[in-house]
Each structure stands twice: as structure tokens, then as C-alpha cells.
Amino acid sequence: MSESFTVGTRGSALATTQTAWAANQLAELSGLRADTVLVRTEGDVVTGSLATLGGTGVFAAALRQHLLDAGCDLAVHSLKDLPTVQPQGLALAAIPVREDVRDALCARDGLSLAQLPDGAKIGTGSPRRAAQLLAHRKDLQIVDIRGNVPTRLGRVKGVGETLDDGSVGRTVQGDLDAVILAAAGLHRLGMERHITEYLDPAIMLPAPGQGALAVEVRSTGSGAPELDAALERFDDTATRWQVAAERALLNTLEAGCAAPIGALAHFEGEQLVLEAVACRPDGTQIMRQSHAAPVSDEAGALDVGRALAHRMLENGAAVIAGLA
Numbered sequence: 534m535s536e537s538f539t540v541g542t543r544g545s546a547l548a549t550t551q552t553a554w555a556a557n558q559l560a561e562l563s564g565l566r567a568d569t570v571l572v573r574t575e576g577d578v579v580t581g582s583l584a585t586l587g588g589t590g591v592f593a594a595a596l597r598q599h600l601l602d603a604g605c606d607l608a609v610h611s612l613k614d615l616p617t618v619q620p621q622g623l624a625l626a627a628i629p630v631r632e633d634v635r636d637a638l639c640a641r642d643g644l645s646l647a648q649l650p651d652g653a654k655i656g657t658g659s660p661r662r663a664a665q666l667l668a669h670r671k672d673l674q675i676v677d678i679r680g681n682v683p684t685r686l687g688r689v690k691g692v693g694e695t696l697d698d699g700s701v702g703r704t705v706q707g708d709l710d711a712v713i714l715a716a717a718g719l720h721r722l723g724m725e726r727h728i729t730e731y732l733d734p735a736i737m738l739p740a741p742g743q744g745a746l747a748v749e750v751r752s753t754g755s756g757a758p759e760l761d762a763a764l765e766r767f768d769d770t771a772t773r774w775q776v777a778a779e780r781a782l783l784n785t786l787e788a789g790c791a792a793p794i795g796a797l798a799h800f801e802g803e804q805l806v807l808e809a810v811a812c813r814p815d816g817t818q819i820m821r822q823s824h825a826a827p828v829s830d831e832a833g834a835l836d837v838g839r840a841l842a843h844r845m846l847e848n849g850a851a852v853i854a855g856l857a
């Protein structure tokens with residue numbers, strides 16, 4: 534590699550959009566040309582429920598193999614889809630500034646969560662989102678849905694009909710009152726007009742790593758000093774430490790990205806504050822706790838995540854969340 538580098542991406546609209554963004558940023562920072570390489574992954578093909586997939590990196594595995602095989606120089610992932618154990622031979626070279634971390638309600642007729650009628654049908658394939666919604670409003674009817682962001686959005690009454698930009702590929706007759714999606718994905722896709730409420734993390738804690746991207750490289754480096762330097766500048770330390778705490782919590786709980794676990798870290802001065810929730814999937818039991826400590830390196834952030842996880846385990850989090 535000399536004048537250019539290649540970036541592997543999954544084929545979904547969200548993946549190609551966020552990969553193009555990261556590739557352009559890295560091209561600008563390095564002065565090199567970026568080319569993207571499309572890689573078909575298992576997660577794009579499987580159509581079963583997310584809850585039954587096990588959630589151990591189905592989205593990332595093929596892309597990672599392609600990177601290991603030197604089919605590309607870099608791979609861009611949604612961090613929340615990556616298993617918490619880093620595979621041999623690969624490193625997360627850059628975690629850029631995080632997008633909006635919140636989950637978003639996309640409801641018919643501009644409705645907010647409080648305005649949804651009794652028994653409204655809400656689509657989500659995420660046990661974490663389902664449990665926290667039910668804990669807040671037990672009357673809601675959760676419908677297990679899957680598919681990429683535009684497909685899920687198209688299930689909302691009155692929305693599918695308006696997605697005429699080709700992203701759904703066909704006109705959809707909406708059958709749900711609302712769906713819950715990550716605000717970050719909707720923002721990146723330019724679909725924020727469908728958000729009717731940003732869910733307060735006090736009600737809905739996001740998935741560990743939500744809203745963050747990870748640029749992965751072979752552990753031997755990218756092969757170009759300009760690109761290695763660009764990756765270092767693209768990395769955001771605050772984001773890296775926040776997601777380190779969230780993912781250490783998930784790892785210590787021995788849970789995956791499909792577990793009913795939410796976590797969100799933020800800085801208050803030097804203090805890294807981590808909030809986490811472990812839910813019974815039906816929302817009838819919710820354990821929500823927080824832990825804060827001053828943090829000045831990544832090891833300190835990992836400690837915050839582990840400490841909170843250990844306390845939650847002592848209090849029965851594994852049983853509540855069905856991890857035991």
C-alpha cells in the first residue's frame with residue numbers, strides 16, 4: 534500500500550454510510566485515497582430473531598475474516614455489534630467521537646411515548662429495549678422485528694408509504710404504532726425526521742457502545758505510517774474510555790449484545806460515571822445501579838465497568854437478566 538488504502542464494510546445502508554464517513558475522514562487526515570470493499574456478512578443474511586441469534590458477533594465475523602485475510606486494510610464496525618473480547622490479530626485502532634447515544638421512538642402520527650394509546654404495538658427485536666419499555670409501560674405490546682433500519686422503520690403505520698427513496702425497495706403497509714431504533718443510525722442515514730421522541734436514558738439505557746464506531750486494523754498496523762498517524766488522530770479518548778467501561782461491564786456480566794443489559798458512561802470532570810441496568814426480559818424486574826471513579830487511563834475505565842458489574846452480580850443481576 535502506498536497512495537491508497539481499502540476499508541471493508543457490510544452492505545447495509547447504515548454500514549456503507551458510516552464506513553464512507555470514516556473512510557473520508559481518514560483519507561483527509563492521512564492524505565491518502567480511500568477505497569471501500571463490500572463484504573457480505575452472516576448477520577445480513579440470517580432472518581431469525583435477534584434474541585435467538587446469540588448475538589456473539591454475527592454481524593462482524595465475516596468482515597473480520599476479510600481483514601485478517603488482508604482483503605482490506607481497515608474495517609469499520611458499529612461498536613455495539615462487536616463482542617467484548619477482542620480477537621487475536623486484530624486491534625481497534627480508532628474509536629471516533631460518539632454520535633447521539635440514545636434510543637429513539639419512531640411512532641405514527643408524531644406520537645410521543647406518553648401519547649401512545651393503551652396496548653400500542655411497538656416493534657423491537659432487542660430484549661434490552663423491550664424490557665425497559667415494559668418496565669415503564671406494561672400495557673404496551675412488544676412485537677419482535679428484525680431487518681435493517683429502513684425496513685424496521687417501514688413497519689410503522691404511515692411511514693413505510695413515505696419511504697420513497699428506494700431504501701425499502703417497495704411500499705410497505707405499516708402494521709405497528711412505533712418502533713425503537715438507535716438515534717445514531719437514524720442520524721447517519723438522514724432519517725431523523727421519523728424520530729418522534731428521544732428516549733431519556735433515565736427510562737431507556739442504551740446498549741454498551743451504542744452510537745460509537747470502531748475502526749479495526751490488523752495488530753501489525755495498517756502498513757502505512759500516514760494512516761497509522763491518521764487513526765491515532767481520529768480516535769477520541771473520552772469516547773474510548775466511556776465505551777471501555779460499558780463493555781467491561783458487559784464482559785464481566787458474561788453477557789452479549791442481545792442480553793437485556795443497558796449501560797451508559799459519561800464524564801463529570803475527571804469522574805467517569807457509569808450507569809447500568811439488568812432487566813428481566815418481561816420488564817417485571819429491573820436492577821439499575823451506578824458507579825463513579827476518577828479515571829485517567831483506559832485501565833481505570835475498565836475498572837469502573839468491572840466494579841459495577843461485580844456489585845450487580847452480588848445483587849443478583851445474572852438471575853434477573855437470565856444470564857445465570
Ligand SMILES: NCc1[nH]cc(CCC(=O)O)c1CC(=O)O
Nearest residue numbers: 611614714715717718743744745
Ligand atoms: N444492531 C444493529 C445496529 N447496530 C448499530 C446500530 C445503530 C448505530 C449505533 O448504535 O451505532 C444498529 C441499529 C439500531 O440499533 O437501531
